[in-house]
Amino acid sequence: MNTSVIVTGFGVTAPNGLGTRDYWSATLAGRSGIDRVSRFDAGRYPSRLAGEVSGFAAADHLPSRLLPQTDHMTRLALVAAELALADANVSPGDADSYGMGVVTASSAGGFEFGQRELQNLWRHGSRHVSAYQSFAWFYAVNTGQISIRHGMRGPSGVVVTDQAGGLDTVAQARRLIRKGTDLVLAGGVDGSICPWGWVAQMAGGRLSRCDDPGRAYLPFDARAAGHVPGEGGAILVLEDAEAAARRGAGPGYGEIAGYGTAFDPRPGSGGAPALPRAMELAVRDAGLSPGDIDVVFADGAAVPALDRIEADAITAMFGAGRVPVTVPKTMTGRLYAGGAALDLATALLCLRDGVIPPTINVTPEAAYGLDLVTRRPRTAPVRTALIVARGEGGFNSAMVVRRPDDE
Amino acid sequence: MSQESTATPRMTAEDLLGILRTCAGVADDIVLDDKALDTDFGSLGYDSIALLEVTANLERTFHVDLDDDAIKASDTPRDVISMINSR
Numbered sequence: 001m002n003t004s005v006i007v008t009g010f011g012v013t014a015p016n017g018l019g020t021r022d023y024w025s026a027t028l029a030g031r032s033g034i035d036r037v038s039r040f041d042a043g044r045y046p047s048r049l050a051g052e053v054s055g056f057a058a059a060d061h062l063p064s065r066l067l068p069q070t071d072h073m074t075r076l077a078l079v080a081a082e083l084a085l086a087d088a089n090v091s092p093g094d095a096d097s098y099g100m101g102v103v104t105a106s107s108a109g110g111f112e113f114g115q116r117e118l119q120n121l122w123r124h125g126s127r128h129v130s131a132y133q134s135f136a137w138f139y140a141v142n143t144g145q146i147s148i149r150h151g152m153r154g155p156s157g158v159v160v161t162d163q164a165g166g167l168d169t170v171a172q173a174r175r176l177i178r179k180g181t182d183l184v185l186a187g188g189v190d191g192s193i194c195p196w197g198w199v200a201q202m203a204g205g206r207l208s209r210c211d212d213p214g215r216a217y218l219p220f221d222a223r224a225a226g227h228v229p230g231e232g233g234a235i236l237v238l239e240d241a242e243a244a245a246r247r248g249a250g251p252g253y254g255e256i257a258g259y260g261t262a263f264d265p266r267p268g269s270g271g272a273p274a275l276p277r278a279m280e281l282a283v284r285d286a287g288l289s290p291g292d293i294d295v296v297f298a299d300g301a302a303v304p305a306l307d308r309i310e311a312d313a314i315t316a317m318f319g320a321g322r323v324p325v326t327v328p329k330t331m332t333g334r335l336y337a338g339g340a341a342l343d344l345a346t347a348l349l350c351l352r353d354g355v356i357p358p359t360i361n362v363t364p365e366a367a368y369g370l371d372l373v374t375r376r377p378r379t380a381p382v383r384t385a386l387i388v389a390r391g392e393g394g395f396n397s398a399m400v401v402r403r404p405d406d407e
Numbered sequence: 408m409s410q411e412s413t414a415t416p417r418m419t420a421e422d423l424l425g426i427l428r429t430c431a432g433v434a435d436d437i438v439l440d441d442k443a444l445d446t447d448f449g450s451l452g453y454d455s456i457a458l459l460e461v462t463a464n465l466e467r468t469f470h471v472d473l474d475d476d477a478i479k480a481s482d483t484p485r486d487v488i489s490m491i492n493s494r
Contacts (some may be wrong), residue, residue, distance in 0.1 A: 063432065063433075063434065063435045064428065064432035064433050065431065065432035065433060065434050065435070065452065066432065067432055068429070068430055068431055068432055068460065069431075069456075069457075127463055127466055127467060128463075128467065129463075130460060130463075131456050131457075131459040131460040131463060132456060132460060134456065
Protein backbone atom coordinates (compact mmCIF):
# COMPACT_ATOMS: atom_id res chain seq x y z
CA MET A 1 0.00 0.00 0.00
CA ASN A 2 1.46 3.31 -1.08
CA THR A 3 1.46 6.32 1.23
CA SER A 4 -1.56 8.54 0.69
CA VAL A 5 -0.51 12.06 -0.33
CA ILE A 6 -2.91 14.92 0.32
CA VAL A 7 -3.08 18.63 -0.42
CA THR A 8 -3.37 20.55 2.84
CA GLY A 9 -3.14 24.06 1.46
CA PHE A 10 -2.47 26.18 -1.59
CA GLY A 11 -1.85 29.74 -2.67
CA VAL A 12 -3.15 31.30 -5.88
CA THR A 13 -1.90 34.26 -7.89
CA ALA A 14 -4.11 34.47 -10.96
CA PRO A 15 -5.01 37.15 -13.50
CA ASN A 16 -8.61 37.14 -12.23
CA GLY A 17 -7.78 37.00 -8.53
CA LEU A 18 -4.90 37.34 -6.08
CA GLY A 19 -5.47 34.82 -3.30
CA THR A 20 -7.85 31.88 -3.30
CA ARG A 21 -10.97 33.74 -2.18
CA ASP A 22 -10.78 36.42 -4.88
CA TYR A 23 -9.80 33.91 -7.55
CA TRP A 24 -12.57 31.45 -6.76
CA SER A 25 -15.33 34.05 -6.56
CA ALA A 26 -14.17 35.57 -9.88
CA THR A 27 -13.97 32.12 -11.46
CA LEU A 28 -17.47 31.11 -10.38
CA ALA A 29 -18.77 34.47 -11.59
CA GLY A 30 -17.10 33.92 -14.98
CA ARG A 31 -14.97 37.04 -14.54
CA SER A 32 -11.98 37.16 -16.86
CA GLY A 33 -8.53 38.61 -16.21
CA ILE A 34 -7.70 38.85 -19.92
CA ASP A 35 -7.18 42.36 -21.27
CA ARG A 36 -4.78 44.50 -23.30
CA VAL A 37 -1.13 44.03 -22.32
CA SER A 38 -0.23 46.78 -19.86
CA ARG A 39 3.26 45.75 -18.79
CA PHE A 40 4.88 46.89 -22.05
CA ASP A 41 3.70 48.58 -25.23
CA ALA A 42 2.44 45.65 -27.29
CA GLY A 43 0.71 47.90 -29.82
CA ARG A 44 2.98 46.95 -32.70
CA TYR A 45 3.04 43.22 -31.96
CA PRO A 46 0.59 40.87 -33.69
CA SER A 47 -0.73 39.59 -30.33
CA ARG A 48 -1.81 42.24 -27.84
CA LEU A 49 -3.84 40.53 -25.11
CA ALA A 50 -2.66 38.87 -21.90
CA GLY A 51 -3.88 37.65 -18.55
CA GLU A 52 -1.95 39.88 -16.14
CA VAL A 53 -2.18 39.75 -12.34
CA SER A 54 -3.47 43.29 -11.94
CA GLY A 55 -3.06 45.37 -8.81
CA PHE A 56 -0.05 43.39 -7.57
CA ALA A 57 2.39 45.68 -5.74
CA ALA A 58 5.32 43.47 -4.77
CA ALA A 59 6.52 45.83 -2.03
CA ASP A 60 3.22 45.31 -0.20
CA HIS A 61 3.87 41.57 0.00
CA LEU A 62 7.64 41.03 0.16
CA PRO A 63 10.59 42.35 2.19
CA SER A 64 12.67 44.97 0.37
CA ARG A 65 15.65 42.61 0.58
CA LEU A 66 14.00 40.39 -2.05
CA LEU A 67 12.95 43.07 -4.52
CA PRO A 68 16.27 43.88 -6.26
CA GLN A 69 16.98 40.18 -6.80
CA THR A 70 13.65 38.90 -8.16
CA ASP A 71 11.83 38.82 -11.46
CA HIS A 72 8.11 39.65 -11.42
CA MET A 73 7.11 35.98 -11.73
CA THR A 74 9.37 35.01 -8.80
CA ARG A 75 7.67 37.65 -6.66
CA LEU A 76 4.31 36.13 -7.55
CA ALA A 77 5.69 32.66 -6.73
CA LEU A 78 6.97 33.80 -3.33
CA VAL A 79 3.57 35.24 -2.51
CA ALA A 80 1.81 32.05 -3.66
CA ALA A 81 4.15 29.93 -1.52
CA GLU A 82 3.59 32.09 1.54
CA LEU A 83 -0.20 31.92 1.06
CA ALA A 84 0.02 28.14 0.63
CA LEU A 85 1.95 27.60 3.86
CA ALA A 86 -0.45 29.86 5.75
CA ASP A 87 -3.43 28.01 4.27
CA ALA A 88 -1.95 24.69 5.45
CA ASN A 89 -1.09 26.23 8.83
CA VAL A 90 2.57 25.24 8.43
CA SER A 91 5.50 27.24 9.79
CA PRO A 92 8.57 25.57 8.30
CA GLY A 93 10.80 27.04 11.00
CA ASP A 94 9.05 24.81 13.53
CA ALA A 95 9.88 21.54 11.82
CA ASP A 96 12.85 19.56 10.59
CA SER A 97 14.09 21.71 7.71
CA TYR A 98 15.44 18.64 5.88
CA GLY A 99 11.98 17.05 5.96
CA MET A 100 10.47 19.72 3.75
CA GLY A 101 11.19 20.09 0.01
CA VAL A 102 10.27 22.43 -2.84
CA VAL A 103 9.58 21.41 -6.45
CA THR A 104 8.40 24.06 -8.91
CA ALA A 105 7.70 24.06 -12.62
CA SER A 106 9.17 26.59 -15.01
CA SER A 107 8.96 27.28 -18.72
CA ALA A 108 11.35 30.18 -19.21
CA GLY A 109 12.66 31.67 -15.99
CA GLY A 110 12.81 35.37 -15.19
CA PHE A 111 12.66 36.76 -18.72
CA GLU A 112 11.71 40.32 -17.81
CA PHE A 113 14.67 40.58 -15.42
CA GLY A 114 16.94 38.95 -18.00
CA GLN A 115 15.83 41.29 -20.77
CA ARG A 116 16.54 44.35 -18.62
CA GLU A 117 20.03 43.15 -17.74
CA LEU A 118 20.87 42.21 -21.33
CA GLN A 119 19.80 45.72 -22.32
CA ASN A 120 22.07 47.12 -19.60
CA LEU A 121 24.93 45.01 -20.94
CA TRP A 122 24.62 46.15 -24.56
CA ARG A 123 23.65 49.77 -23.87
CA HIS A 124 25.91 50.58 -20.94
CA GLY A 125 28.48 47.82 -20.47
CA SER A 126 29.15 44.89 -18.21
CA ARG A 127 29.55 47.04 -15.09
CA HIS A 128 25.84 47.90 -15.37
CA VAL A 129 24.59 44.32 -15.25
CA SER A 130 23.02 43.35 -11.92
CA ALA A 131 24.94 40.77 -9.91
CA TYR A 132 21.53 39.17 -9.31
CA GLN A 133 21.34 38.31 -13.00
CA SER A 134 23.51 35.35 -11.94
CA PHE A 135 20.35 33.60 -10.74
CA ALA A 136 17.27 35.80 -11.15
CA TRP A 137 16.68 34.79 -14.79
CA PHE A 138 17.30 31.11 -14.12
CA TYR A 139 14.47 28.60 -14.53
CA ALA A 140 15.21 27.01 -11.13
CA VAL A 141 15.03 30.35 -9.32
CA ASN A 142 11.54 29.98 -7.81
CA THR A 143 12.45 26.70 -6.13
CA GLY A 144 15.62 28.27 -4.74
CA GLN A 145 14.01 31.47 -3.48
CA ILE A 146 11.10 29.65 -1.83
CA SER A 147 13.49 27.15 -0.24
CA ILE A 148 15.75 29.88 1.13
CA ARG A 149 12.94 32.12 2.37
CA HIS A 150 11.22 29.36 4.33
CA GLY A 151 14.25 27.32 5.31
CA MET A 152 13.01 24.23 3.49
CA ARG A 153 16.11 22.14 2.82
CA GLY A 154 14.63 18.78 1.91
CA PRO A 155 14.72 17.16 -1.55
CA SER A 156 13.98 19.86 -4.11
CA GLY A 157 14.02 20.38 -7.84
CA VAL A 158 12.52 22.00 -10.90
CA VAL A 159 10.54 20.51 -13.78
CA VAL A 160 10.55 22.06 -17.26
CA THR A 161 7.69 20.53 -19.28
CA ASP A 162 5.77 23.67 -20.29
CA GLN A 163 2.08 23.49 -19.43
CA ALA A 164 2.34 19.90 -18.11
CA GLY A 165 4.80 21.08 -15.45
CA GLY A 166 2.22 22.02 -12.84
CA LEU A 167 1.10 18.38 -12.64
CA ASP A 168 4.56 16.89 -13.09
CA THR A 169 5.86 18.77 -10.03
CA VAL A 170 3.02 17.42 -7.90
CA ALA A 171 3.81 13.91 -9.13
CA GLN A 172 7.45 14.46 -8.21
CA ALA A 173 6.37 15.73 -4.79
CA ARG A 174 4.32 12.57 -4.31
CA ARG A 175 7.38 10.45 -5.15
CA LEU A 176 9.51 12.38 -2.65
CA ILE A 177 6.88 11.98 0.06
CA ARG A 178 6.61 8.26 -0.62
CA LYS A 179 10.39 8.05 -0.17
CA GLY A 180 10.11 9.63 3.27
CA THR A 181 9.89 13.42 3.00
CA ASP A 182 6.99 14.66 5.14
CA LEU A 183 6.03 17.78 3.21
CA VAL A 184 6.76 19.22 -0.23
CA LEU A 185 5.69 22.54 -1.76
CA ALA A 186 4.90 21.96 -5.43
CA GLY A 187 3.26 23.65 -8.38
CA GLY A 188 4.22 26.51 -10.61
CA VAL A 189 3.98 30.25 -11.05
CA ASP A 190 5.14 31.55 -14.39
CA GLY A 191 4.96 34.49 -16.75
CA SER A 192 7.13 36.39 -19.19
CA ILE A 193 4.99 39.29 -20.35
CA CYS A 194 7.85 41.39 -21.72
CA PRO A 195 9.09 41.90 -25.29
CA TRP A 196 11.72 39.17 -25.07
CA GLY A 197 9.24 36.64 -23.68
CA TRP A 198 6.58 37.79 -26.11
CA VAL A 199 8.58 37.20 -29.29
CA ALA A 200 9.64 33.79 -27.98
CA GLN A 201 5.99 32.88 -27.49
CA MET A 202 5.05 34.29 -30.90
CA ALA A 203 7.63 32.00 -32.47
CA GLY A 204 5.68 29.02 -31.11
CA GLY A 205 2.87 29.97 -33.49
CA ARG A 206 0.03 29.34 -31.04
CA LEU A 207 -0.77 32.89 -29.85
CA SER A 208 -4.17 34.32 -30.69
CA ARG A 209 -4.06 37.50 -32.78
CA CYS A 210 -7.56 38.55 -31.82
CA ASP A 211 -7.94 41.91 -30.02
CA ASP A 212 -11.30 41.12 -28.41
CA PRO A 213 -10.83 39.62 -24.91
CA GLY A 214 -14.16 37.84 -25.31
CA ARG A 215 -13.14 36.06 -28.53
CA ALA A 216 -9.38 35.60 -28.29
CA TYR A 217 -9.13 32.24 -26.48
CA LEU A 218 -11.87 29.79 -27.46
CA PRO A 219 -10.95 26.15 -26.85
CA PHE A 220 -13.37 23.57 -28.36
CA ASP A 221 -15.07 26.33 -30.35
CA ALA A 222 -15.24 26.34 -34.17
CA ARG A 223 -13.60 29.81 -34.00
CA ALA A 224 -10.56 28.58 -31.99
CA ALA A 225 -7.41 30.30 -33.25
CA GLY A 226 -4.76 30.03 -30.55
CA HIS A 227 -4.47 31.11 -26.95
CA VAL A 228 -3.84 34.20 -24.85
CA PRO A 229 -0.77 33.97 -22.60
CA GLY A 230 -1.01 34.84 -18.94
CA GLU A 231 1.00 35.01 -15.75
CA GLY A 232 0.57 33.50 -12.29
CA GLY A 233 -0.26 30.02 -11.08
CA ALA A 234 -0.50 28.15 -7.82
CA ILE A 235 1.75 26.58 -5.20
CA LEU A 236 0.38 23.64 -3.22
CA VAL A 237 1.36 22.03 0.07
CA LEU A 238 1.57 18.24 -0.26
CA GLU A 239 1.90 15.99 2.75
CA ASP A 240 1.99 12.40 3.78
CA ALA A 241 -1.59 11.98 5.05
CA GLU A 242 -0.37 10.28 8.23
CA ALA A 243 2.22 13.00 8.92
CA ALA A 244 -0.46 15.63 8.37
CA ALA A 245 -2.73 13.85 10.84
CA ARG A 246 0.10 13.67 13.39
CA ARG A 247 0.54 17.44 13.29
CA GLY A 248 -3.18 17.90 13.69
CA ALA A 249 -3.91 19.14 10.17
CA GLY A 250 -7.42 18.50 8.91
CA PRO A 251 -8.22 16.12 6.06
CA GLY A 252 -7.06 18.68 3.50
CA TYR A 253 -8.61 19.53 0.15
CA GLY A 254 -8.13 16.13 -1.39
CA GLU A 255 -5.83 13.28 -2.24
CA ILE A 256 -3.47 13.07 -5.22
CA ALA A 257 -5.03 9.78 -6.22
CA GLY A 258 -3.50 9.14 -9.62
CA TYR A 259 -0.99 10.42 -12.14
CA GLY A 260 0.06 9.46 -15.62
CA THR A 261 2.41 10.96 -18.16
CA ALA A 262 3.31 10.04 -21.72
CA PHE A 263 5.43 11.58 -24.44
CA ASP A 264 4.18 12.17 -27.98
CA PRO A 265 5.79 10.36 -30.92
CA ARG A 266 8.20 12.30 -33.11
CA PRO A 267 6.28 14.78 -35.31
CA GLY A 268 5.74 13.36 -38.78
CA SER A 269 6.31 9.78 -37.65
CA GLY A 270 2.61 8.97 -37.93
CA GLY A 271 2.43 7.65 -34.37
CA ALA A 272 -0.70 8.10 -32.30
CA PRO A 273 -0.90 11.00 -29.81
CA ALA A 274 0.15 9.98 -26.30
CA LEU A 275 -2.52 12.01 -24.45
CA PRO A 276 -5.02 9.10 -24.12
CA ARG A 277 -2.31 6.96 -22.55
CA ALA A 278 -1.48 9.65 -19.95
CA MET A 279 -5.18 9.89 -19.03
CA GLU A 280 -5.60 6.10 -18.82
CA LEU A 281 -2.50 5.76 -16.64
CA ALA A 282 -3.76 8.44 -14.25
CA VAL A 283 -7.20 6.84 -13.82
CA ARG A 284 -5.68 3.38 -13.40
CA ASP A 285 -3.10 4.69 -10.91
CA ALA A 286 -6.02 6.03 -8.85
CA GLY A 287 -7.56 2.55 -8.82
CA LEU A 288 -10.62 3.94 -10.59
CA SER A 289 -12.40 3.36 -13.86
CA PRO A 290 -13.56 6.18 -16.18
CA GLY A 291 -17.12 5.96 -14.84
CA ASP A 292 -15.82 7.07 -11.43
CA ILE A 293 -14.55 10.42 -12.74
CA ASP A 294 -17.00 13.27 -12.09
CA VAL A 295 -15.41 16.14 -14.03
CA VAL A 296 -12.53 16.77 -16.46
CA PHE A 297 -10.45 19.96 -16.33
CA ALA A 298 -9.26 20.01 -19.94
CA ASP A 299 -6.01 21.37 -21.33
CA GLY A 300 -7.92 23.45 -23.88
CA ALA A 301 -5.19 24.39 -26.35
CA ALA A 302 -7.60 26.28 -28.66
CA VAL A 303 -5.62 25.05 -31.66
CA PRO A 304 -8.13 23.04 -33.74
CA ALA A 305 -5.89 20.00 -34.31
CA LEU A 306 -4.99 19.86 -30.60
CA ASP A 307 -8.60 20.39 -29.49
CA ARG A 308 -9.55 17.48 -31.73
CA ILE A 309 -6.93 15.20 -30.13
CA GLU A 310 -8.08 16.11 -26.63
CA ALA A 311 -11.80 15.83 -27.41
CA ASP A 312 -11.21 12.42 -29.02
CA ALA A 313 -9.24 11.28 -25.96
CA ILE A 314 -12.09 12.35 -23.65
CA THR A 315 -14.88 10.79 -25.72
CA ALA A 316 -12.87 7.59 -26.20
CA MET A 317 -12.43 7.24 -22.47
CA PHE A 318 -15.86 8.35 -21.26
CA GLY A 319 -18.19 8.27 -24.27
CA ALA A 320 -19.55 11.36 -26.05
CA GLY A 321 -21.13 13.85 -23.65
CA ARG A 322 -20.81 11.48 -20.68
CA VAL A 323 -18.63 13.60 -18.36
CA PRO A 324 -18.71 17.34 -17.63
CA VAL A 325 -15.66 19.11 -19.09
CA THR A 326 -14.47 22.61 -18.23
CA VAL A 327 -11.66 25.03 -19.11
CA PRO A 328 -11.58 27.77 -16.46
CA LYS A 329 -8.30 28.98 -17.94
CA THR A 330 -10.50 30.75 -20.53
CA MET A 331 -10.58 33.41 -17.76
CA THR A 332 -6.82 33.62 -17.18
CA GLY A 333 -5.14 32.67 -20.43
CA ARG A 334 -2.59 29.88 -20.54
CA LEU A 335 -0.10 30.29 -17.70
CA TYR A 336 2.54 27.86 -19.01
CA ALA A 337 4.26 26.25 -15.99
CA GLY A 338 1.62 27.84 -13.75
CA GLY A 339 -1.41 26.67 -15.73
CA ALA A 340 -1.91 23.09 -14.62
CA ALA A 341 -1.03 23.94 -11.01
CA LEU A 342 -3.84 26.50 -11.03
CA ASP A 343 -6.17 23.96 -12.66
CA LEU A 344 -5.30 21.50 -9.89
CA ALA A 345 -6.09 24.08 -7.19
CA THR A 346 -9.32 24.92 -9.04
CA ALA A 347 -10.28 21.23 -9.19
CA LEU A 348 -9.74 20.96 -5.41
CA LEU A 349 -12.06 23.95 -4.85
CA CYS A 350 -14.57 22.26 -7.14
CA LEU A 351 -14.40 19.11 -4.95
CA ARG A 352 -14.75 21.19 -1.79
CA ASP A 353 -17.81 23.14 -2.91
CA GLY A 354 -19.50 20.71 -5.29
CA VAL A 355 -19.61 23.26 -8.07
CA ILE A 356 -17.93 23.09 -11.49
CA PRO A 357 -16.61 26.47 -12.69
CA PRO A 358 -17.57 27.51 -16.22
CA THR A 359 -15.71 27.79 -19.50
CA ILE A 360 -16.40 31.35 -20.62
CA ASN A 361 -16.94 32.85 -24.08
CA VAL A 362 -16.99 29.45 -25.82
CA THR A 363 -19.76 28.13 -28.06
CA PRO A 364 -18.92 24.41 -28.08
CA GLU A 365 -18.34 22.87 -31.51
CA ALA A 366 -20.85 20.02 -31.52
CA ALA A 367 -18.56 17.73 -33.50
CA TYR A 368 -16.23 17.41 -30.50
CA GLY A 369 -18.95 15.58 -28.53
CA LEU A 370 -18.11 17.23 -25.20
CA ASP A 371 -20.45 18.20 -22.36
CA LEU A 372 -18.65 21.51 -21.87
CA VAL A 373 -19.77 23.49 -18.81
CA THR A 374 -20.31 26.96 -20.29
CA ARG A 375 -21.65 30.34 -19.18
CA ARG A 376 -22.40 29.58 -15.50
CA PRO A 377 -21.12 27.16 -12.87
CA ARG A 378 -22.82 23.79 -12.57
CA THR A 379 -23.68 22.30 -9.19
CA ALA A 380 -22.91 18.61 -9.08
CA PRO A 381 -21.78 15.99 -6.58
CA VAL A 382 -18.06 15.92 -7.36
CA ARG A 383 -15.95 13.24 -5.66
CA THR A 384 -13.14 12.97 -8.22
CA ALA A 385 -11.65 15.18 -10.91
CA LEU A 386 -9.29 14.45 -13.79
CA ILE A 387 -6.92 17.29 -14.75
CA VAL A 388 -5.36 17.17 -18.21
CA ALA A 389 -2.30 19.18 -19.24
CA ARG A 390 -0.14 19.31 -22.34
CA GLY A 391 3.17 21.03 -22.81
CA GLU A 392 4.53 22.18 -26.15
CA GLY A 393 7.11 19.70 -27.38
CA GLY A 394 5.19 16.50 -26.68
CA PHE A 395 4.45 16.52 -22.95
CA ASN A 396 1.14 14.97 -21.82
CA SER A 397 0.20 14.60 -18.16
CA ALA A 398 -2.98 13.82 -16.28
CA MET A 399 -3.83 13.71 -12.60
CA VAL A 400 -6.78 12.44 -10.57
CA VAL A 401 -7.75 14.13 -7.30
CA ARG A 402 -10.25 12.66 -4.87
CA ARG A 403 -12.28 14.22 -2.05
CA PRO A 404 -10.81 13.47 1.36
CA ASP A 405 -13.94 11.64 2.54
CA ASP A 406 -14.30 9.54 -0.61
CA GLU A 407 -12.55 6.18 -0.19
CA MET B 408 32.60 53.93 -21.51
CA SER B 409 31.71 57.62 -21.26
CA GLN B 410 31.57 59.50 -18.01
CA GLU B 411 29.58 62.66 -17.50
CA SER B 412 32.01 64.08 -14.99
CA THR B 413 35.60 63.36 -14.13
CA ALA B 414 35.34 65.02 -10.71
CA THR B 415 34.98 62.42 -7.96
CA PRO B 416 32.23 63.39 -5.52
CA ARG B 417 32.76 62.65 -1.85
CA MET B 418 30.52 59.93 -0.50
CA THR B 419 28.31 60.62 2.52
CA ALA B 420 26.81 58.06 4.89
CA GLU B 421 23.40 58.82 3.41
CA ASP B 422 24.77 58.06 -0.09
CA LEU B 423 25.92 54.63 0.98
CA LEU B 424 22.79 53.77 2.93
CA GLY B 425 20.72 54.82 -0.09
CA ILE B 426 22.75 52.59 -2.37
CA LEU B 427 22.35 49.67 0.02
CA ARG B 428 18.59 50.17 0.09
CA THR B 429 18.34 50.38 -3.70
CA CYS B 430 20.75 47.58 -4.61
CA ALA B 431 20.05 45.07 -1.90
CA GLY B 432 17.07 46.17 0.17
CA VAL B 433 16.86 45.91 3.94
CA ALA B 434 16.31 42.74 5.95
CA ASP B 435 13.09 42.58 7.96
CA ASP B 436 14.73 42.92 11.40
CA ILE B 437 17.27 45.63 10.47
CA VAL B 438 17.02 49.41 10.76
CA LEU B 439 19.40 50.97 8.28
CA ASP B 440 20.34 54.25 9.98
CA ASP B 441 23.50 55.93 11.34
CA LYS B 442 23.80 53.28 14.04
CA ALA B 443 24.26 50.68 11.31
CA LEU B 444 27.44 52.39 10.06
CA ASP B 445 29.60 50.43 12.47
CA THR B 446 27.86 47.09 12.03
CA ASP B 447 29.43 44.63 9.62
CA PHE B 448 27.61 43.83 6.39
CA GLY B 449 27.15 40.18 7.32
CA SER B 450 25.27 41.16 10.48
CA LEU B 451 23.19 43.61 8.42
CA GLY B 452 22.03 40.67 6.32
CA TYR B 453 24.01 41.28 3.12
CA ASP B 454 25.50 38.26 1.37
CA SER B 455 28.34 38.19 -1.16
CA ILE B 456 26.08 38.78 -4.16
CA ALA B 457 24.47 41.78 -2.47
CA LEU B 458 27.95 43.21 -1.82
CA LEU B 459 28.96 42.57 -5.44
CA GLU B 460 25.88 44.51 -6.55
CA VAL B 461 26.74 47.36 -4.17
CA THR B 462 30.36 47.38 -5.44
CA ALA B 463 29.23 47.77 -9.07
CA ASN B 464 26.92 50.63 -8.10
CA LEU B 465 29.74 52.42 -6.20
CA GLU B 466 31.99 52.11 -9.25
CA ARG B 467 29.39 53.70 -11.49
CA THR B 468 28.35 56.42 -9.04
CA PHE B 469 31.80 57.46 -7.78
CA HIS B 470 33.86 56.70 -10.89
CA VAL B 471 36.23 54.31 -9.15
CA ASP B 472 37.58 50.91 -10.07
CA LEU B 473 37.08 48.29 -7.38
CA ASP B 474 37.92 44.61 -7.26
CA ASP B 475 34.94 42.25 -7.04
CA ASP B 476 35.99 41.39 -3.48
CA ALA B 477 36.71 44.99 -2.42
CA ILE B 478 33.89 44.82 0.15
CA LYS B 479 33.84 41.88 2.52
CA ALA B 480 31.05 40.69 4.81
CA SER B 481 33.29 41.59 7.77
CA ASP B 482 33.57 45.25 6.63
CA THR B 483 31.28 47.97 7.96
CA PRO B 484 29.61 50.78 5.98
CA ARG B 485 32.08 53.23 7.59
CA ASP B 486 34.98 51.16 6.20
CA VAL B 487 33.53 51.56 2.71
CA ILE B 488 33.00 55.31 3.07
CA SER B 489 36.62 55.86 4.07
CA MET B 490 37.84 53.51 1.31
CA ILE B 491 35.94 55.42 -1.38
CA ASN B 492 36.83 58.88 -0.04
CA SER B 493 40.53 58.04 0.32
CA ARG B 494 40.78 57.37 -3.43
